[in-house]
Amino acid sequence: MIKSIIFWLLAMLLAPFFSAVILKIKAFFGGKKGPPLLINYYTLIKLFKKGSVYSTSTTFIFKMGPMVSLCSAVTVLLFLPIAGHAPVVSFDGDVIFILYLMGLGRFFTIAAAMDTASPFEGMGAAREAYFPIICEATMFMILVLFYKLTGELSLATYFSGSQPAGLWHVAGAPLLFVSMAFFIILLTENSRVPVDDPATHLELTMIHEVMVLDHSGPDLALIELGSFIKLFFFSTFVARLICPFDMGNSVFNTAMFGAALLLVYVAAGITESVMARYRMDRVPRFVLTSFALAFFATVITLEFVK
Amino acid sequence: MIHPVDILLTLVLLSVLFAFASSRLPVLIRILAFQGVVVSIVPFFLGHDMATGSIVFTLATLTIRGIIIPWSIYSMIKKMGIKREMETVVGYNVSVFVSLLLIVAAPMLSHKFNLTFFSGSTLITPTAITLVVAGMFLLMARRNAIAMVLGYIMMENGIYLVGTSFSARTQHIVEFGILLDVLAGVMIMAIMLQSMSHKYDNLDTALLRELKE
């Protein structure tokens, strides 16, 4: 239990560090030196030191938004089995709870964006509402698959201990597709290239970033931290899926998990470096690909595992 | 225990998905080359006792389906500088949903038939059905003439997959004849495509509307 809590705290602490890896990779591909690996901590500290500016047209929703989205991210992290260890909290059906908790976070981000009454933010909010719908469909499809394989509905049974190595053994090919689908979800949910460009400066082309334009100071810091944690959350899935081995040694397992996690972040960084952002009308097709993959994996599994 | 063929066939099914989502001809051609390779090496895994004749025939299939046909179409595109994006009748997102439905429907259909001839592999029949129907769909849903030819090839691949059970019982000379016919057919289509691109400088089949009734 103590161990789980330590991992939970560690995850929150390290999430900004891992996000900086992506920046570093992008800088490397651009032939630049890039910011230091601790840049995100500096940014967060800087932001927390500042004061907030609120538009007179906003209400309490606007102030609540960042807080709720961070809280939902942190709570979701409680259920996450990190490096194969049991999560802090777990119950049967927690997967669905997690999905809706993330939905809650998103809802408040959107609500806060709408609250500013800025047309750009409304546009971003519409996109933010649209693309994750497909992602959710994908995740439910993956859920069906995992339920079919394990017969349970909790993250702990999917990703801790000897899982998902066991699952790979039963249904290797489908899990490969699931990994790919998850990576696409990771890119979509966390507003990465090719769905969204976190570094863009043009409101018209933004999705996620446009919604946080009006937040400042500590509020912005909370949002940033929330997004770091969210990215960490999804990366853990993919890392665990591509590196499911259980060596029996806790330290060794953790080290290996860390390496896998780093690999996922590097992969995300490389994707961002080599790909261009899709035109807005091409994005749904990209996200649909993840759904198609998950759906396909599920059908195949139903075929194999009678 | 998953039959080794099934792993390959899973990838073939996936490639159908990508073929439906792809709007670019070279991607489609690569997918077909892959399907051609997989489909022709399936007999190796099915445990028919392979005589020399069978091996030679399988290799010939591999060369023709996997290399010669896709390569010739690809080089034709390159030579003629054809636009690589395809015109569609049915859009890509809808196509993807159709392919998903297809992949669900095909196993259900093959359960009905209850085929037991294929030693061990559960996916051969569903894949064959999927390929045949998917080929038909491409023929109807894409207006680009090359895409139609590719749809035809996909259909042929599916039929060949059904035929693998049958390869045990006929002489290879017959199968070879079939293979040559398909090859010649594709070549003639390729020649037609070339003259078409000379005449219309576009392969949109909407241009072929002069003859009616």
Place this chain on the structure above:
Amino acid sequence: MVEVIFLVPFITGLAAFFLPGIAGRVVLGLTGAVHLLMSILLWVNRPDAFFPEFFAVTPEGLLSLIVISLLFFLISIYVTEYLREADIRSENIFIGSILLFLSTMTMVTLSDHIMVMWIAIEATTLASAPLIYTHRTAKALEATWKYVLICSVGIAMALLGSILLTLAMDAGNVNVPVSFSALTGVAKQLDPTWLKAGFVFILVGYGTKMGLAPMHTWLPDAHSEAPSPASALLSGVLLNCAYLGIFKTNKIMFAAGLGDFSGMILMVFGLMSIIAAATFILKQTEYKRMLAYSSIENMGIIAFGTGIGGIGAYGAILCLLHHSLIKSSLFLTSGNILFGFKSRFIGQTGNLVKLMPKTFVAFFAGFAGISGFPPFGIFIGELLIIVGAFRSGHYTMAAIFILSLCFIFAGFANHVMKISFGKAPSDTRIAITEKPCLVWPQYALLLTSLVLCFWMPDTLYQTIIDAVAAIGGGF
């Protein structure tokens, strides 16, 4: 012996690709003559094949073969004159392809192995594609593209059907060669479900090639865009070849006791084709397309008759023979009309009786024959089919059948009268003289049809009876 008959045109066809114009025409005529001679020898001797597992001489094959041979010989005479008049850029390709086409069609009539049959029928598509594209126009290109694509897809269905037949063998634990004759022998042991599925796919596949509605869409285009001798071959014998595939499969079905199932499907497809032809023939503006729709109609009649069985099946075979003879003569005649008026449109022709009297005789006699006037064989065939339909109790279908025939006759007659007696455009100048080679082949074809009505040789009668007996036909 048997295999030589399609190897000869194959070799001469390959050679003709490299021969200059005049030599090619000589080769064409010689091959036609040799082929006819060999076919007659085959008819008389009925020898065994070198490769009995692939090829066999069957009554229905012989019937088709003799028709092909006769037609090809007469058409080759016509072609020698036609090529002089027509502006065909690459004559060697035309002659080479037409010879290869002959070779592949001959192979269809002789093949017994299910897959060899498929190979041969697909090969006919490939060999005839260059023929349709002879004129190198945009329209010809479109017609060829449709022809190759639709027929290839259709024939792919037939391949699937053929493979399903072999699955029927697997499911029934039968181990015989995959040939029509062997399968007909053990038909009772085959798995009926797979057999039915196989038949449906084969019918759709070869039906596409045969021009059954609704898979007929390529046929009017291809037949109207091809040069007239090629159209005559396409319509006169290629359709028969595809029908042969269906007929032989139907034999297996009948032997397996599934004759009712296959007969019903054949009747439905046949009727659909007749109705489709009746709908479209009324408003045709081009005479070659009109003839093409008439081919669809006749194929429908033949499928319908085959489906009825009994006396109807006999009638169907009669229709098959006479349709080949008359329709190919009509297509050759349409070539003359095209030479004369330089237009495919009915509206730009007229007064054929005065302007081209010899062609008129062939054209009008052909019209009378194809639309079922009494002295010609199609009349007898259709009559037998109608009698058969009534005998077997398909009253509604027979009524639709007769009604459609009336429609087709009305539409056909309307167009033919316009061409024959209507007013020609004032600036019409007939560009050719009616040389003997351009009309006598048609006369010969029509005469053959006429003679066969009044005097049918015993050997021919016996062969037809042998053929239809296998699908429950006969009196």
